[in-house]
Structure formats: C-alpha cells, structure tokens
Amino acid sequence: MAVTLKDVALAAGVSIKTVSNVINDYQYIRTDTKQRVMEAIANLGYSPNLSARSLRSGKTGVIGLAVPELSLSYFAELADSIIKAAERCGLKVLIEQTGGDRARELEILSSPRLQMTDGLLFSPLGLSNEDAHHLNVNFPLVLLGERIFGGPTDHVTMSNVQSARAATAHLLSKGRTRIAVVGGHEGEIIGSAGLRLRGYQQALKEAGIPFDPRLVAYTTLWHRSNGATSMRELLKTGVEFDAMFGLNDTLALGAMRVLQEAGLRIPDDVAVIGFDDLDEGRYSLPTLSTIDPGRDEIAATAVRILQERISGHDASPREFEARFQVIERESSMLPTS
Amino acid sequence: MAVTLKDVALAAGVSIKTVSNVINDYQYIRTDTKQRVMEAIANLGYSPNLSARSLRSGKTGVIGLAVPELSLSYFAELADSIIKAAERCGLKVLIEQTGGDRARELEILSSPRLQMTDGLLFSPLGLSNEDAHHLNVNFPLVLLGERIFGGPTDHVTMSNVQSARAATAHLLSKGRTRIAVVGGHEGEIIGSAGLRLRGYQQALKEAGIPFDPRLVAYTTLWHRSNGATSMRELLKTGVEFDAMFGLNDTLALGAMRVLQEAGLRIPDDVAVIGFDDLDEGRYSLPTLSTIDPGRDEIAATAVRILQERISGHDASPREFEARFQVIERESSMLPTS
DNA sequence: CTGAAAGTCTATAACGTTGTAGGATGACCG
DNA sequence: CGGTCATCCTACAACGTTATAGACTTTCAG
Numbered sequence: 001m002a003v004t005l006k007d008v009a010l011a012a013g014v015s016i017k018t019v020s021n022v023i024n025d026y027q028y029i030r031t032d033t034k035q036r037v038m039e040a041i042a043n044l045g046y047s048p049n050l051s052a053r054s055l056r057s058g059k060t061g062v063i064g065l066a067v068p069e070l071s072l073s074y075f076a077e078l079a080d081s082i083i084k085a086a087e088r089c090g091l092k093v094l095i096e097q098t099g100g101d102r103a104r105e106l107e108i109l110s111s112p113r114l115q116m117t118d119g120l121l122f123s124p125l126g127l128s129n130e131d132a133h134h135l136n137v138n139f140p141l142v143l144l145g146e147r148i149f150g151g152p153t154d155h156v157t158m159s160n161v162q163s164a165r166a167a168t169a170h171l172l173s174k175g176r177t178r179i180a181v182v183g184g185h186e187g188e189i190i191g192s193a194g195l196r197l198r199g200y201q202q203a204l205k206e207a208g209i210p211f212d213p214r215l216v217a218y219t220t221l222w223h224r225s226n227g228a229t230s231m232r233e234l235l236k237t238g239v240e241f242d243a244m245f246g247l248n249d250t251l252a253l254g255a256m257r258v259l260q261e262a263g264l265r266i267p268d269d270v271a272v273i274g275f276d277d278l279d280e281g282r283y284s285l286p287t288l289s290t291i292d293p294g295r296d297e298i299a300a301t302a303v304r305i306l307q308e309r310i311s312g313h314d315a316s317p318r319e320f321e322a323r324f325q326v327i328e329r330e331s332s333m334l335p336t337s
Numbered sequence: 338m339a340v341t342l343k344d345v346a347l348a349a350g351v352s353i354k355t356v357s358n359v360i361n362d363y364q365y366i367r368t369d370t371k372q373r374v375m376e377a378i379a380n381l382g383y384s385p386n387l388s389a390r391s392l393r394s395g396k397t398g399v400i401g402l403a404v405p406e407l408s409l410s411y412f413a414e415l416a417d418s419i420i421k422a423a424e425r426c427g428l429k430v431l432i433e434q435t436g437g438d439r440a441r442e443l444e445i446l447s448s449p450r451l452q453m454t455d456g457l458l459f460s461p462l463g464l465s466n467e468d469a470h471h472l473n474v475n476f477p478l479v480l481l482g483e484r485i486f487g488g489p490t491d492h493v494t495m496s497n498v499q500s501a502r503a504a505t506a507h508l509l510s511k512g513r514t515r516i517a518v519v520g521g522h523e524g525e526i527i528g529s530a531g532l533r534l535r536g537y538q539q540a541l542k543e544a545g546i547p548f549d550p551r552l553v554a555y556t557t558l559w560h561r562s563n564g565a566t567s568m569r570e571l572l573k574t575g576v577e578f579d580a581m582f583g584l585n586d587t588l589a590l591g592a593m594r595v596l597q598e599a600g601l602r603i604p605d606d607v608a609v610i611g612f613d614d615l616d617e618g619r620y621s622l623p624t625l626s627t628i629d630p631g632r633d634e635i636a637a638t639a640v641r642i643l644q645e646r647i648s649g650h651d652a653s654p655r656e657f658e659a660r661f662q663v664i665e666r667e668s669s670m671l672p673t674s
Numbered sequence: 675c676t677g678a679a680a681g682t683c684t685a686t687a688a689c690g691t692t693g694t695a696g697g698a699t700g701a702c703c704g
Numbered sequence: 705c706g707g708t709c710a711t712c713c714t715a716c717a718a719c720g721t722t723a724t725a726g727a728c729t730t731t732c733a734g
Contacts, residue, residue, distance in 0.1 A: 014684085
C-alpha cells in the first residue's frame, strides 16, 4: 500500500540509500540523480515512515506535555504557547491530562507509553516536594509549575512569591489594608497557593500590617465555582475587607461575581487583583487587574531547555524564573493613596 | 542503554519471541516461564520500544487533533473532551494548531509529519465547502465543525441551525422581538456563523417577524475582543434592540460587557443568550444563557468513528449530529410572555 | 603518469518489535 | 503402540529507515 524508499529507488533506478541521501540532503549527489529521485518521489507520492525513522534514529520529534486539564484556562493558554514554541523547533506536542491527580502523575513518570516522545514537559499538581525523587527518570524531563523545587531536573517557573508580593503591594498602594485572599491551600508551603500566600504575607509585613488569618479563604481546585463558593463563605463569616487578591484569575472572576451579587462595588468597596493574565479578565466587568506571569517566556524556555536535554546536554539541573508584570485594570483602578 | 527484548530474553533464559509473547498475553505459556520472564522484565526495568512496535504493527496508538487555537475556550474544552474520550480507547492525542488559517489547514492534510498518527480529527476554520476535495486523503480522517458538509469523510457536527433556532425562539418566548446578533460572518452560508444565522432567521420567520439586517453585527475571529467591538459598533448605529444572540459564548460575554458599560441592564433591557455552554458563562455576571451543543457526545462519537476507520471499517461517509439543549440562566431569565 | 583525495553511489547490517512456520513434548484416543 | 492434538517454545524473516564501509569514478597536484 504505502510507498517506501524501495519503490522510489526502483522507479529512479538507484539504491534506496541514495534516495535516503536525497531526502536527508546528503552533500555528494549529482544534480541529475537528485532530480531523478525527486521526480520519483513526487510521482509516487512518497513520504517517509516516521516510525521506521524514529526506530533507526532514536528520535521521534514529539515531546509530551502533561498538564492537569485543558479546561482550566491557564493550562489551555500554556498549552497554546508551548505548542507554538515547539513548532518553532520542529517539534510536535502530545498532550496528556492528569486531572491534577497524584497517582496519575506518578504513573505518567513511569509509563512506557510516553516512549513515543523524546522528552516530557511536566506540570504536576498532585505531587509535592517529597515526591521529588520520582522525577529521577531516564528520559529528558523539564518540570513546570511550583509544586517541586530543587528537584533533580531542570525547572521553569514563575516568580510566585515576588509577583504575589507585587500584587498585594499594588492593592496596598491604593490605601487598602484589609486584603482578603481567595484560593489558599490549607497547610501548603510549596505550590502556587503556598508561595503566593507567602508573597502576600511579605507585602503585608513590609507595610507593617498584621496578618489576619480570617481573611484567607481556602479551596481545593482552582475552578471558577470554587472562587465563588469561597467568597460566599468569606462573606458569611462577616469578616471585613476592602480588597481581594484572587490567587488566580479564574478564582478572582468567580469571587468577583459573588461580591457583585452581594451588592458590593468593585473597585470602590472591594479592589480586586487576580493572577495569570487570562484573556478573560480583559473583558470581564470590571476588567480584572492581574499579574502577567510571563507565560510565553515560560513556554519558550521550557521547550528550549528540553530540547537541549534531548540533544544530550548534560549539566546539573537548572532553575528558570520568568519575568512578571503587574497589570492594572478597572478592578483596582483607584487613586494611589 | 535501553533495555530490549533481547536483554530480557537473555536474563530469563528464553527466546525473545517468548518474552514478546508474555508481553502480549499469548495463550500458551507455562506459568513458571511467564513468572521468570515477568521477573526479568521487572528487574531490568524493560519497557517496549514503541517506535519498533509501530513500525512492525503499522499502528501508533496516537491520533492527531487539529484545531484553530487552544486559547479559544471552545477548542480547549473540545480538546479536553477528546483527550478523555481517546484515553478511554487507549489512544494518545497529538495536537496541532492551525490558527484557522486555510493554507496551514491544507498543509496539515498533506503533511507527512502526521504519519506519526493513525488518523486525524480535523476541525478546520479556514477551509470552505469548495475545499471538500482536499479531504480526500489516504489516512483515516474525521471532520469536525461546520465548514464543510457532504465531504468525502465522516463528519461529526452540532445541530447549528436547529439549536440557533431554539436559542432565538427562547428569546422570542420572552416577548423580545428586536434580537441583535453578534458574530456574523459576511457572506457566509456554510460555517458556524452562517448556519446559526440561518437558524436565527428561521425562528424569526416562524414567529412572523421580519428580518432586519441592521441587527446583525459582523466580525472575523470569534474572540472576546471582537464581541466587544461589534457591540460597540452596533450601539453606535443607534439601532434599537431588546435582546442579543451571541453566536458563541465568548462573543456574548464580550458584548455583554459593553452593554453593561453602556448602562443597559441584562436581562431587563437586553436579554442575552450565547452558544457553546462554556464553563465561563456559569460564573459571569449575569450568568449566561446558552446552547449546550453536546461537546462530550461530539468528542466521544468522533473518537469512536475514527477508531472504526482506523481498524479498517469501510463504508460511505457518515454524518453525525449531536443533541443540543437550551440552557436558561440569568441573562435571559424573564417571565415567559 | 601516478597516487592521493574528493565525489558519487551501493550492498549490507543494524534499530526492536511481531508474524510465520515449525520443532519438541506430553496427553489422550482408538 | 501409532497417530492426533493441544501445549509450549524457538529460529528466522520481516517492517522502512539510516549508518557503515567500501567500490568505483573523477580530479588534480607533483
């Protein structure tokens, strides 16, 4: 059925290796031979069998990307950036969804199915720092996200602590002092929630404002609905606040919706900032202030260093932190006090 | 470096074919032989080389999914559903982004790089019905979306016309008669925009209401910003309306934001319905009425029939239409007139 | 004119897996 | 006891590609 090198070779009257050489731009081929082979290729509609090629060469030209879920906007936009970055390097991306489940994440690290790829970009959610040793795998692996630091692999992350501190400082600069937080993870120290919460506390401390634990609403998955529920519970406790820091945009949008239902004005009664710079926050009502965590930079860096590892670059694990930016929109647009 | 069948065979003192047989659950193997082989596999940490396997078997266990962009929420959620459906069939998904660009879409249909997959789920945006013949490819292909009908391949789609008619009828049932539309594509007949617009017109006709072309706002890509811009222009024209049908949720949310900026109340002044049932619409303010186009059904059907084609099912092309549902939320919650 | 070097091509052996064909053992039936 | 059959295993050949080694030409300096 399928046309192979052999068929082309036969048609062009050369050996299969010559055809292979033409395809791989080997230096020493006469122009007319090349011509003849090219014609045969075109006539027969030959295209190389990639399975055979990767068996022989040991490379597939495909990288894996493991994320919790594409229906979480942050990961959809991350995947978008990564696919584009990979394409620039001539790589395809195979996406795996873990649901943020620890067991599934561990399974992916040991799954033989991933051998169809040259390496893996891995953004875990269920793993924690104690699982770091599981990252000791025998294939190129680049870690994304903030669940594990100091692990045995290259790691690309955002400046969680610093940017959360900047986000909080931004609200403080507006004269707000009672800043609620939505999306904490109970007891977490490392992880997006823990780190961002730490940044929040640092900013408070710098401003000389005591940390009030009642202002932190905890939740599990960072889904829209959880942002809404958390805010609803926070309001029920009666604790007062004049600003809110959503640990990501999705949470902030869900929470904002509940605030407005409760008749609170944004930013007048409650100034709001999120985290992630989702497209969505640009068209919400009000538009959402946020942190741009440098997603494209993360994607490009991750793909680049994964490719370095694939081509055999051997060095001790490196940590990369993307540049961030505070983006002020309506939800916190107030005169600076 | 890597452990192969040969190594395992040597360690277990059997032939490589026996090891292969153990792995593939061949019937006739003595329990103790099996045991010995399994142990050797575990000890050496063997896992099969998938390139070799696919070269031999002609199957890769990977399917391609080509969509415009994952940062468009609809496609992110579609990809999510498809990856989950594929997983249930033991398939991996390789995602390709076309940007909705016709040239790139055509390229994908002829790209040899896709040979790393067993088949393709293809959701074009730039192609039109005249390009149907390009779908005549020599690999299993299932078409998604509404750009091409009656093409040479299986096709899974949503009931665009019917469900748009139902969406419009829903607004009409609330006593609204001046229904603006956001997201039309100039001159389009086939395609999500064209079909949904047709459904809109059908509903009007059934209700005996004349079609007013001034109520239709046109746009290109269905991005949030375009929904906002379109609505801004519509308001500028001064044409009156008491309801709006966003041809998808993203557009509707963008437009809703502009309506509210303009001081119009939803649903009181303008009742709104969207299309797609994005998660986002559940937490917007107000929550967004919409059409659930049956995304999971589309995903499951598409994967199933692609798999049928891969396993050699030969029959004339089939068309599938998913069941839809009108979902009433706050943006159109009014007493039925 | 000669030998070395550069240019052009080919035969053959891998890569790691599965399919085919068949050999060896023992059980069971007539 | 001979033959058939099920059971268990193996040797070998493929799948389509690229790497290796080398054969044969041509070029060109000495």
